[in-house]
Amino acid sequence: MSVLEGARHSSPSPESPGTPSQTPPPYNGRNSKTKYSNLARAAIMTSASSTPRLEGEHLPNHAGHQHHSSLMPPPTSAFGRISPKSQPHGANSMGRALTDTPLPSAPGSPQISARGSAATSGSATPKLRATTLDIPGLTRSKVSPNGQIAERDVGAKLIIIMVGLPARGKSYIVKKIARYLNWLQHPTRIFNVGDRRRVAAGRGKPIPDRTTEALRESVRRMSSNTGGSSENNADPHLLPPPVIKTDDILVNGEAAKLDVLSPTSPPPTGSPESTENNHEPIQLPAPEPMDQSASFFDPQNTRGKQLREQVAHETLDELLKYVLEDGGSVGILDATNHTQERRLSLIRHIRERDENINVLFLESRCQDKNLLEANMRLKLSGPDYRGKDPIAALRDFQERVEQYEKSYQKLDDFEEDHNMAYCSMIDVGRKMISFQVQGFLSIQTVTYLMNFNLAPRQIWITRHGESTDNVAGKIGGDSSLSPNGVRYAKALERFIGEQWKLWEENQAQKQANTHFPPLPGDTTPPNPEYTAQTLQQRNFCVWTSMLKRSIETSQFFNEDEYDIKQMKMLDELNAGYMEGMTYTEIRHKFHHEYELRKRDKMAYRYPGPGGEGYFDVINRLGKVILEIERMTDHALIIGHRSISRVLLAYFMGLKQEDISDLDVPLGVLYMLEPRPYGVEFKAFRWDPVTDEFRYEPDYRMRRATDPQA
Known part of the structure; x- marks a missing residue:
């Protein structure tokens, strides 16, 4: 039978x-x-x-x-x-009787595989989903109708793990990567282990975070149980406790805002603690700050190593939650991660959560002494040494680097043997080594890294002078400048020439007064640049669109002094059928389209031949951004409203919802100078009465007063 x-x-x-x-x-x-x-x-x-x-x-x-x-x-x-x-089961783990009742003939509900598992094909062989490019506004699929990476497409997401000794520019690099990927509309966040370590050890700015409080409690027990001893042998019972999971962490260098209890705060009203015990809350002593000098980073300092390892893994857990559960596309772990053991433990920790997500180790190494010296200057102005004697701070920092160097293992054959994708940057991109770099976001990131540099320079952005269509209130078109626009063009050439000369003089003076080690009162240089290049006068590029009003605004620049070029990528957003119309005409003739744009200006695309939206502008300006990052010269970009909005959004790190409504009026000139921890921003407004540009120290980026624009 x-x-x-x-x-x-x-x-x-x-x-x-x-x-x-x-x-x-x-x-x-x-x-x-x-x-x-x-x-x-x-x-x-x-x-x-x-x-x-x-x-x-x-x-x-x-x-x-x-x-x-x-x-x-x-x-x-x-x-x-x-x-x-x-199905129901019996007491002896046997299913209930197999009766002769036939199975239902109607098809059952489709079974959707859990996130992270491979979808099954018709055969027994599991089918892995393709992870092709996703570009917001430019690609579309059933799982991603807007082009964003879908939550289930974990294989298209990316985790970047930084590797490198201190003062190698890691934080500078990750902030630029995050700014670039966010500008491309791929949600990206930085998770900085050093900031969390300082808080956990009682030396950093307090962060209202339950994870931080648990870490600080473990430090308190370490200090109290050892009587403040600085011995390196740690008792196993002093290991920090498991840390409570939280939803937020240090993001992009800023503390997450949560309403949580401090160690000295009473429990909230209605909590079990408050209802069961009405006594006065016990005031716990503040945790004794753990020593954060060079000895803390000694590989033999077991207590310090325990804290660093715990903070690193808890920070990684927060990163994984952001990427796998909270809609993030890229998470960046900013830490030294200087040993093969640490890197292997991180990759195993990630694979326990998901086997498909891309992981890229990104190493920054410095062999140029001038570059390393400039990086050390920047580090001495950081949170670990702020307000301390520069000479003593430099000595302690050099000792810290020596402690890391004892156990530092660069990315090499070990990672290749374990099939771990990596990219090594040597001297900020002068030499690049990559292995197994795959995936759309990984390649985008490495391509960007190959194009940016640390040279000090100025980037100027302005709209064209007033055109005849501006006077008539029309959008698009290809009209010439009005008489007022011609005056603006003349004043612009004169002012840029003055600012170029002034900047070169300031750089020469700064170079002459540079000391190392730095003296009290010395200011940090604008960038960790090669100091030998500072004395060379830089070229000045003037870029315009291919539309008349932009080209005519550059007509007074001397081509013997300036490198002038027209770029199709800088053309104004194409309004399709509505080119040359006023907003009033659009509201009456295309009322439905007018309402659609009003509802979501960022995602809206004008109908008709050549019609564009802001996502299209971002895509074509990607090449311009890479060129600006690659070159070491000054640049003036004479664009249009949408062009200026998108470019300023990149340099200022603006959110997606702020781009399409940014106020960029005619007659305003923006100056952007790259800095180690961001961009220096200044705004100058042209005064038609005096025909001069006036610096506006209180200028702030804001939304346009006219919602139609």
Whole structure:
């Protein structure tokens, strides 16, 4: 008899659960006592024994039933085996009777695989989803109608793990990467281990975060149990406790804002602690700050190593939550991660959460002494040494670097043997080494890194002078400048020439007064640049669109002094059918389109031949951004409203919802100078009365007063 018939033969009848079932006629004339093969019996027993049972159910005490209770095959449906969780079970872990009731003929609900698992194909071979490019506003699919990376497409997301000794420009690099990827509309956040470590050790700015409080509590116990001893041998009981998971962490260098309790705060009203105990809250002593000098980073300092390891993994947990659960596309772990052991533990920790997400180790190494010296200057102005004597701070920092160097292991054959993708930047991109860099976001990131540099320079952005279409209130078109626009063009050339000369003089003076080690009162240089290049006068590029009003604004610049170029990428956003119309005309003739744009200006695309939206502008300006980052010269960009908005959004790190409504009026000139921790921003407004540009120290980026613009 078949296995199925044998199981039926010994099953209790559903009508009389207390008595054995009647034996059905043997199938195909086979004897009901036919022995099963060992292989079949083992397979059926394994499946049946793993099936859970319902609490409180009892099966009949029948010898035949008990003898064959493990032989029940799992029931099946049109989609394969029925999940054990969806069927009733007996007390002996056997499914209920296989009755003769036929399975439903109607198709069941489709089964969706859990996130991170491979979708099954028609065969037994699992099918892995393709992870092709996703570009917001330019690609579309069922799982991603707006072009954003879908939550289930984990294989398209990216985790970047920084590697490198202190003063190698890691934080500078990650902030630029985050700014660039966010500008491309791929949600990206930085998770800085050093900031969390300083807070956990009691040396940093307090952060209202439950994870931080747990870490600080562990530091408090370390200090109190050892009596402030600085010995390196740690008792196993002093290991920090498991840390409470939280939803936020240091993001992009800023503390997350949460309403949580401090160690000295009473519990909130209505909490179990407040209802059960009405006594005054116990005032706990503030945690004794852990020493953060060079000895803290000694590889032999077990206590310090414990804290650093715990903070690193808890920060990684926050990053994973952001990428896997909170809609993030890229998470960046900013830390030294200087040993192979640490990097391997991080990658294993990630793979425990998800096997498909891309991981890229990004190393920054410095071999140029001038660059390293400039980086050290910047580090001395950081949170670990702020307000301290420069000479003593430099000595302590150099000792800290020496402690890291004792155990530092660069990215090399070890990562290749373990198939760990990496990219090594040497001297900020002078030399690049990459291995197994795959995935759309990984390639975007490495391409960007190959183009940016640290040279000090100025980037100027302005709209064209007033055009005749501006006077008439029309959008788009290709009109010439008005008389007022011509005056603006002349004043612009004169002012830029003055500012260029002034900047070169200031750089020469700064170079002449540079000291190392720095003296008290010295200011940090604007960038960790090669000091030898500072004395060279830089070229000045003037870029315009290919529209008349932009080209005419550059007409007074001397081509012998300036490098002038027209770029199609800088053209104004194309309004399609609505080119040359006023907003009033659009509201009356295309009322539906007018309302659609008003509802979501960022995602709206004008109808008609050549019609564009802001996502299209971002895409074509990507090449311009890479060129600006690559070159070491000054640049003046004479653009249009949408062009100025998108470029300023990149340099200022603006959010997506702020781009399309940014106020960029005619007659305003913006100056941007790259800095180690951001961009220096200044605004100058042209005064038609005096025909001069006036610096506005209180200028702030804000939304346009006219919602139509």
